[in-house]
Amino acid sequence: MMITLLSPWRREKILLATDGSEFSAGAEREAIQLARTLNSQLFITSVVNASPEADPVALQHLIKQAENKAYSYLETVKSKALEANVKSEIQLCRGESPYEAIVETAEEEKVDLIVMGRRGKSGLMRLMMGSSTAKVIGLANCNILVTPREGEIKGKNFLLAVDGSRYSEKAAATVVKLAQGFNAKVTVISVVYTSHKEERHKEAEAVIERITAFLQEQGISVESQIVTGRYAETIVKTAEEIGCDLIVVGSHGRTGLEKILVGSVSERVIGFAQCAVLVVKA
Numbered sequence: 001m002m003i004t005l006l007s008p009w010r011r012e013k014i015l016l017a018t019d020g021s022e023f024s025a026g027a028e029r030e031a032i033q034l035a036r037t038l039n040s041q042l043f044i045t046s047v048v049n050a051s052p053e054a055d056p057v058a059l060q061h062l063i064k065q066a067e068n069k070a071y072s073y074l075e076t077v078k079s080k081a082l083e084a085n086v087k088s089e090i091q092l093c094r095g096e097s098p099y100e101a102i103v104e105t106a107e108e109e110k111v112d113l114i115v116m117g118r119r120g121k122s123g124l125m126r127l128m129m130g131s132s133t134a135k136v137i138g139l140a141n142c143n144i145l146v147t148p149r150e151g152e153i154k155g156k157n158f159l160l161a162v163d164g165s166r167y168s169e170k171a172a173a174t175v176v177k178l179a180q181g182f183n184a185k186v187t188v189i190s191v192v193y194t195s196h197k198e199e200r201h202k203e204a205e206a207v208i209e210r211i212t213a214f215l216q217e218q219g220i221s222v223e224s225q226i227v228t229g230r231y232a233e234t235i236v237k238t239a240e241e242i243g244c245d246l247i248v249v250g251s252h253g254r255t256g257l258e259k260i261l262v263g264s265v266s267e268r269v270i271g272f273a274q275c276a277v278l279v280v281k282a
Contacts, residue, residue, distance in 0.1 A: 013041045013111040017102045017136075020046065020073040026147040027117040028077055030276060033153065034115070034145075035086045037181045042088040044077050045105050046070045047098040067092060099135035106140055115145045118270065134267055137251065137279055143174065144279045151276040152245060155182030159244040161235045161269075162190055164207040167250030171280040172211045175248050178278075179220045187242055188212055188224040191234045201226065232268035239275060248278045 016031035018024040035042040048066045074090040081088040091109075095101035106114050116133050137144050147153075160175050162168035172188075179186050188211050190204040208224045215222045227234050239247050249266045266279045 011041060012038060012113065013043065013109060014038075014113045014115060015043045015045060015102070015106050015109060015111040016077070016115045017045055017047075017098075018073075018077060018117070019098075020070065021117075023119045023149060024117040026149040026151050026276075027115045027145075028080070030145065030147045030151070030153055031115040032081045032084050032086055034113070035081070035088070036084050038177065040112075042081055042086055043091060043105075043109055043111065044074055044081070044088050045091045045093055045102065046074055047093045047095055047101040049096065049098065063094065067094070097132075099132040099139065102132070102136050103139045106142055111142055113143045113145060114140055115147065118146050118148050118151075133270070137267060137270075141281060143281055145276060146270045146279070147276040148274065151274065153182065153276050154245050155184040157242060157244045158182075158184050158186045158246045158248060159235070159239045159242070160186055160188045160211070160248045162188060162207055162211055162250075164190075164203060165250065167280070167282045168207070168211070169250075170282050171248050171250040172214060174278070174280045176215065176218045176220065178246070178248075179215070180218070184246075185221040185223065186215055187238075187244065188215070188222060189235070189238055190226050191231045192226060192228055193230075231265045232272060235265075235269050236272040236274075239273065245275050246278060247273055247275060248280060251279045251281050 014031055014035050016027060018028055031042060034040065048063060048070055071092050074092065078088050078090050091105060093101040093105060102114065114136060116136060118133060133146055158175060158179055160171060162172065175186060188208055190208050192200055192204050204226050208226060212222050212224045227238055235247060235249070247269060249269055251266050270277045
């Protein structure tokens with residue numbers, strides 16, 4: 001299968017979704033850095049929750065207060081972007097479901113990447129259930145970068161996890177521009193179970209060889225390995241062992257919310273990883 005590169009002349013759009021909390025600090029920092037490194041357009045948004053069950057008069061007063069506070073914070077983030085020589089636009093949204101407002105804004109602005117924070121290390125089910133981040137990942141058409149507060153992308157080493165699917169091919173094409181922008185080395189891995197037959201190991205070797213060759217053709221320094229274990233846990237463990245500051249994984253596109261909450265490989269990686277995780281949508 002031929003891997004198609006993204007258009008090098010196209011200026012990409014990044015949407016930063018922030019709630020002004022400490023958990024959004026990493027996302028704000030990395031969104032600005034990415035916009036500067038990739039010369040991308042940056043949109044900054046925050047969602048004010050509006051519940052129809054509240055008293056209409058009291059509700060309007062509270063919403064106005066919340067909007068003023070949120071808009072003031074967005075202006076602060078915009079100033080930080082400007083200090084980094086990144087021009088940005090801010091957009092304040094109102095809605096009952098933050099994740100729906102974020103996805104709608106991303107589609108309206110036709111963004112290529114949504115950047116969001118993560119609420120620290122916690123139990124997987126606690127992280128996933130009711131998580132706006134998980135729902136955005138499931139519903140958005142574009143790529144999503146999830147960044148822990150301390151998850152700084154320095155360009156030291158990127159880990160690309162592949163499985164031979166078209167989702168992995170898209171992830172490989174996406175990592176090219178990032179690796180070139182950050183001058184980063186890329187480690188390509190394919191995970192197999194101990195119980196997998198020899199045929200599966202040969203398939204993994206073929207996938208690794210093809211994607212490694214593709215990345216090398218783009219002038220990227222590449223290392224590769226086949227690792228054994230459970231998919232998500234092994235990806236995260238390998239990233240920690242080799243000192244990666246970004247994990248890139250493919251996602252199998254849109255899913256129903258009932259499927260999102262069960263937790264896919266990409267969502268489990270986000271739940272366990274100490275670094276930023278880029279989920280690439282096919």
